[in-house]
Amino acid sequence: MEEDKKGNQGQINIELSEEVAEGVYSNLAMIAHSNSEFVIDFIRLMPGVPKAKVKSRVVITPEHAKRLLKALEDNIDKYESSFGPIKKTDESPKFPINFGNTMGEA
Numbered sequence: 001m002e003e004d005k006k007g008n009q010g011q012i013n014i015e016l017s018e019e020v021a022e023g024v025y026s027n028l029a030m031i032a033h034s035n036s037e038f039v040i041d042f043i044r045l046m047p048g049v050p051k052a053k054v055k056s057r058v059v060i061t062p063e064h065a066k067r068l069l070k071a072l073e074d075n076i077d078k079y080e081s082s083f084g085p086i087k088k089t090d091e092s093p094k095f096p097i098n099f100g101n102t103m104g105e106a
Contacts, residue, residue: 024055038065 026042033039038060045052060068080086 026055028052033062033065037061 024042024044026044028043028045030041030043031038032041040058040060041054042056042058043052044055076086
């Protein structure tokens with residue numbers, strides 16, 4: 001019985017619904033904070049659309065924000081080791097001129 005307790009220590013059973021597993025596309029994030037929480041808004045900005053929409057909001061504690069930062073740094077390091085450096089530009093994303101508009105008929 002004692003071995004079972006030790007074997008399961010630190011394990012979390014995580015459930016992922018089909019809807020959440022599909023994910024949400026975001027190409028912009030805005031972060032705000034107070035003394036007790038960080039609020040991360042994931043936004044989808046599309047060319048030709050006058051409004052950007054917040055697609056998801058995540059609220060976390062400052063301690064968890066720090067752990068998230070470390071996890072992102074670790075994963076970016078692993079990504080760049082496999083695929084090369086991620087290019088960073090200060091420019092806004094460029095979309096094709098007619099992106100989002102009718103191009104032709106099918």
